[in-house]
Amino acid sequence: MRAAVGGDADDLSAIGIESWLERYGRKELLRILTCGSVDDGKSTLIGRLLHDGAGVFDDQLAALKKDTARFGTTGEDIDFALLLDGLQAEREQGITIDVAYRYFATAKRKFIVADTPGHEQYTRNMATGASNADLAIILIDATKGVLPQTRRHAFICSLLGIRHVIVAINKMDLVGYDERVFDTIRAACGEFFAKLATADVSFVPLCARKGENVVHASANMPWYRGGPLLDRLENVYIASDQNLVDLRLPVQLVLRPNADYRGYAGTLASGVLRVGDEVAVLPSGKRSRVKALTSAGVTRQEVFAPMAVALTLEDEIDASRGDVFVRPNNAPVLEHALEAMVVWMSEAPLSPGRAYLLKTAALTTPATVTELRYKLNTETLRSEPAESLALNAIGRVRLECVRPAPVDAYSKNRRTGAFILIDRLTNATVAAGMVVERAPVEDALEGRRRAHDAGSNVRAHASLITPAERASRTGQTPFVVWFTGLPRSGKSTLAYALEKVLFERGRHALVLDGETLRRGLSADLGFSSADRAEQARRTAELARLFAEQGLIAIVASVSPTAEMRATARALTHADRFLEVFCDAPLEVCEARDKDRLFERARAGELVNVSGIDQAYEKPLNPDLRLDTARVDSATNLKHLLAALVARGWAPG
Amino acid sequence: MNASSLSHLEALEAESIHVMREVVAEFEKPVMLFSIGKDSMAMLRVAQKAFAPGKIPFPLLHVNTTFKFKEMISFRDAIAREIGVELIEWINQDGVKAGMNPFQHGTQRYTHVMKTEALKQALTAHGFDAAFGGARRDEEKSRAKERVFSFRDRFHQWDPKNQRPELWNLYNGRVHKGESIRVFPLSNWTELDVWLYAHAEKIPLVPLYFAAERPVVSRNGTLIMVEDERFPLETGERPELKRVRFRTLGCYPLTGAVESSATSVPDVIEEMLRSRSSERQGRVIDYDEAGSMEDKKREGYF
Structure with a gap:
């Protein structure tokens, strides 16, 4: 293996081997997962990184030229994909069908690349490659745009806890290096990434076959200023991904x-x-x-x-x-019963009631799948009832362990929240599991169900009035506007202004303001993460009820996490849901702090204040972003109305 | 680099230690396949660290094909003595009786009998249920997909279609009686990583890795060292003294030398950074058809 782009060899001549060893002997390690469809050119991209990053040797290149003549699909150009396809049978089929690991290094980092196939049958391989990855590259063919498997890949990356995703939009040469194609794909991706937990998503337009924006910047896309893919790979900040808080x-x-x-x-x-x-x-x-x-x-x-x-x-x-x-005061859950998402990896399907061996970072114990709660449709990301899970299916299960397993939620700890299931007869690894933290809402609901013991008796009566009948009575089709943003970012101001304008135009609308709700309906709730989640759930349920009555619900809620906002979107069941991000930096909000909220939080008098001691996750792709720091509220209201009119939700 | 983050070598080392400890915890009778080369030496150092302050809790197994370099054998014995580890040497006696050698029987047949068969014999005779090997995924294309825990059936065979998925650092080491696993703790290391580690750890290596005047002949463009009188010289052919070293070590008739002036680990690293060919080029056995390594692996070779 050779080490470096732009030539460590050159550098070496300048500084001498002893200095080189000192300087480059300590690199950081970055583990990358690559995913894309069969024809997206994924293997070509990795081949490019290896080649342009000088990871390919001359004798391998000679062998590659020979192989290209025999198996290649690129005509005259060297088929870099053949660098990666290892097993003979696969090579002859022209498809990668397993996880292959590749290595290259630059002056800054050593990279381990897990190459996994894009074909939908191979969820199992992708999950395998994703389990150790710090970062995923999701490939999209610019000529095809977002495909169902793109969403699936994004979802599996999120499920397996990969925090950094780079969407590489390949084959830009075939669409004339058109910025609009890039923008359209980026917008389409934004829609589904908004519903996932991925913290860091970026986009790079490139052409792997010609090596444009892979290692070297492309002259054909001056409109793109983000730097080539390798720049990102060398500089993405991963040190904070390691959990150094909870001792395990x-x-x-x-x-x-x-x-x-x-x-x-x-x-x-x-x-x-x-x-x-x-x-x-x-x-x-x-x-x-x-x-x-x-x-x-x-x-x-x-x-x-x-x-x-x-x-x-x-x-x-x-x-x-x-x-x-x-640490004595920071222990994981130690329970016999676990809730988990599992990726099924065996030809023999999962059927509830079966006993397996469950292996976690610490412990191997016999365990039984006592319940299959649902199967996840990876196309729609919706849950569906299921009797069993087949190979490559993903589902949520409840497990009973013979010995209590010391586990954490996977979202908090990738090492202690993960497990595998082993078949006790064949010894095969049949599933990969990720422990789910039971949402406080769910716990509360379960508690309530248990308390009243009437959960099984709750039935939903269908209304005798149809949505169409309501629409003709009210003269409007309902929708939900959900404002999110830091405290004092201007959510309520805009919410009430919108309500007034809609009222003046003859619409029936009302504001659900977080602070108002907390005085009555949610008077029992505080500001811990759990209570905030419950507050968001109640607000979303209310919005749903109002929308079902034909009303326009305008919600002003900090809703600090992506998960909360995704839950809100799902709970309202509204086809028409507009997430509006009131974007104002913390300094601006603090400057507007008339009632000393931030001041007291900084002084430690108040806890759980978003932006101070509680994180506010900025929406990556809100439906609408309003700059509430520099733009006045009248102008923002105009933007908001324009967005509603453009969607045909409000009269022009 | 952050004070609380590991360098890539430290991260690789930690990963390898984890793998070794896992095997010792879960298997009854592990063994380390010790080929005397730099990868074996790196693996040995990792093992020492994994079980410190105790000794390495498994023996080393060396499959001797009888055509190894003499310097390798003396180095092997000195190392085993020095660190106080049990060393098992296995020679396929059937092969010796049949007078197996690479010159008359051909590379493939010789390797099969003296390496692949010999290894299987040794594993079966001692009843080892896990065997550490120093193979790395970057060595060859088919190895890129090899698992860290590679499952073998009762016949020591590898089935590429029947390997267990490996997620996180949760390795499934369950085997039935007679079955075994090969374990590759250095899977994620590259050739450069091994050299950097050897440098950082001051690991002793067989002198053959460093340049010295050695008697060689050129065969098909490859320099072969004339180690002893068993090497059949062609009529009129005389070994030439050249300053050479080896990038990999194996059976001397099957291992190509490269002309070099590198006499220390930093020299070797410098040479490698400037060179444009991969280490396996020095291995004669790989010149067969594409996929040859994969065929060998199915049979039970590493």
């Missing part, structure tokens, strides 16, 4: 080389550990302090994830494989 050290094995040493060896799943720290071991709960630490055999004062470590304790407490070291 699963015991892999106990090292006892002699009577004086008893070391607990394992890989830190998350967190930081120092000599002298108090730790508890689960499930026993016994406590001790860290006496000594080693990482890769070297004594250290401090270790952090993902180091492979060994620790000794001050007291002799019993811990063995399957146990987990944690």
Whole structure:
């Protein structure tokens, strides 16, 4: 393997090998997943990265030229895809059908590329490649635009917890390097990414076959200023993706080389550990302090994830494989029953009631799938009832473990929230699982159902009045406008202004203002994440009821997370839902802080204030973004009305 | 680089240690296939670190084809003594009786008997249920898809259609009696990573990796070292002294040398950064048809 774009070899001549080793011997590692349809040119793109990034050797290139003549699909040009297709049978079919790993390095980073197939049958391989990836490249053929599998890929990346996605729009040469094609695809992607948990999505227009915007910038797309793909790969910030907060050290094995040493060896799943720290071991709960630490055999004062470590304790407490070291006040869930999403990977389908072995980072235990709650339609992202899960299906299950498994929600911890299921007869790995944190809403509902024990008796009566009849009575088709943004970003101001304008135009509309609701309907709720989620749910349910009555519901709610907003969109069941992002930076909101909300939060008098100690996730692709910092509210109202008129929801 | 993040070598090392510990925790009788080369030496160092302060809790197995470089054998014995690990040497005695050699029986047949068959014999005779190998995915195209835990049936065979999916760092090490796995802790390392690690860790290596005057002849454009009298010289052919080194080590008649002046690990790294050919070029056995490695793997070779 050769190391570097633009030539480490040149650099080497300038600085000498000793300096080179010092400078480049410590690179960061970035694990990449590539996904795309069969013909998107994905393998060609990776081949390009390897080639232009100088990862391909001359003798391999010679072999490649030979292979191109025999198997290639590119005519005269070297078929870079053949670099990747490893197994003979696959090569002859011209399709990659497994996960292949490729390696290249630049001066900044070493890259491990998991190449997974785009064909819909191979969800299993994609999930495999995604499980360890920091970043995913999703390929789209510019001539075809967004396809069903694009949504599927985006969804699986999100399901497997990949935080960074680059959408590479390939074959720009075939659409005349047209910016409008790029913009259309980007907008279409925005629609479904808005519903996913992916934190960081960016878009790069490129032509892999010719190497444009892959390693080198393209002269044919001056309108694109984002830099070539490799720039992004070298610079995407991943250090904060590692969970260094929650200490989780699963015991892999106990090292006892002699009577004086008893070391607990394992890989830190998350967190930081120092000599002298108090730790508890689960499930026993016994406590001790860290006496000594080693990482890769070297004594250290401090270790952090993902180091492979060994620790000794001050007291002799019993811990063995399957146990987990944690901090006494920060422990994972330790329950027999788990809720999880599973990707089914076996020809033999999942059927509820069957017993498997469940292997987590810490523990292997017999477990039974007691319930298949639903199957996920990866096309529509909607849940559907199902009796079983077939190969490549994704579903939500409830599992009962024989030993309580120390797990976290996968969304919080990719290491301790993951598990595999193993068939006890064939020993095959049949599923990949991700523990789901039970939403507070769900818990509350379940609690209520249990409390009244009447859940099974709740029936939905259908109204005798149809939506069309209501529309003809009210003279309007209902819709929901959902304002999101930081406190003091101008949501309520716009909401009430919109209500007034609509009223003047003869419409029936009303405002559901978060702060107003909290005085009555939600007086029992505070501002913790759980309570906020419940507040958003109640607001969304109300909006749904109003819309069902033919009314226009205007919601003003901070709704700080993408998940909350996606839930709101889903719960309202409205075909007509407009997410409006009141975009004002925190400084501006703080400057408008007449009632000292931010001031008190900064002083620590108030907690759970969005923007201060609680994160506000900016919507990546709201239906409408209003600059409420620099633009006055009258102008913003005009923009908003124009958007409603353009959609045919409001009279012009 | 952030104080709380690992360099790529540290991350790779941690991953490899995790794999080794997992195998020791889950298997009854693991063994490390020790080929004496740089990858084996890197793997050995990782093993030392994984089980420190204790000793490596499994033996090393060296399949000796009887055509290894002499320097490799003496280096092997010295290393095993020095770190105090049990070393098992296995030679296919049937092959020895039949007088197997690469010159008369051909590369493929010789390799099959003295390497592939010998390895299977050794694994069966000792009842090993897990065998560590130093193979890396970047070495060859078919290896790019190899699992870290590679499942083998009772006949030590690899079925590319029947490999277990590997997610996160959750490895499924369950096997039935007689079945086994090959484990590749260095799967995600590249040739350069191994050299950088050797440099950082000051790992001792067989001197053949470094340039010295050695007697060689040129065969089909490849420099072969005339190690002993078993090498059949053609009439009139005389070994020439050239300053050469080896990028990979195996059986001397099947291993090509390259002319070089690199005498230290940094020299080798520098040479590699400037060179334009991959290490496997020095391996004669790969010159057969496309996919030859895959065929060998199915039979039970690494």
